[in-house]
Amino acid sequence: MSAAAHHAPTSLGVSHYKLAMWTFLGSECFFFGSLIGTYMSYRGKSINGPYPLDVFSAEVTSISTFDLLLSSLFMALAVHYAKLGEINKAIAWIGATIVGGLIFLGFQVYEFSHFYHEGLTPRVNLFGATFFTLTGFHGAHVTVGVLLLASLAYYVKAGKLNDPGESTEIIGLYWHFVDIVWIAIFTLVYLLEYT
Secondary structure, eight states, rough: OHHHHHHHOOSSOOOOHHHHHHHHHHHHHHHHHHHHHHHHHTOOSSSSSSHHHOOOOHHHHHHHHHHHHHHHHHHHHHHHHHHOOOOHHHHHHHHHHHHHHHHHHHHHHHHHHHHHHHHHHHTHHHHEEEEHHHHHHHHHHHHHHHHHHHHHHHOOOOOOOSOOOHHHHHHHHHHHHHHHHHHHHIIIGGGGGGG
């Protein structure tokens, strides 16, 4: 019997677990909205360098963005197969999503290291402070997502979930949210500098 059968749906027609995730993601919209708003309000106001175009690499960031967006496709496939009850395929796509997340984090570590060697740190100027705060918190969310996915893969494989489809969908909501936030960051922080 599925977890949804054990718990009556909310008045919105979804389980309490899914509603809790949507509520959490709503609060995260405010959190990231404030970080992005702060970055944008201080954009271009640093009185000393390095400045964004001194350190940004459009190629590196574009590749890492493509990787993260591809991982969203993998997550959608994991949800699809988990709902069909094809557990091995679901786990394989969860694994692919984890790899995509780890690659993205690797790019972020490379980028932060490169920026540090170029003289950009959170203490150098307004750009450094707001950039590292915004992208650092996003990276922390990706890290949490990778850990959630690894736990999900373990519990699905072990057969310890009453409804693997719903559990995978709920973690998938979080993963897609993290990807959507990155699209906003990539557009407003990186691409805007090249226009």
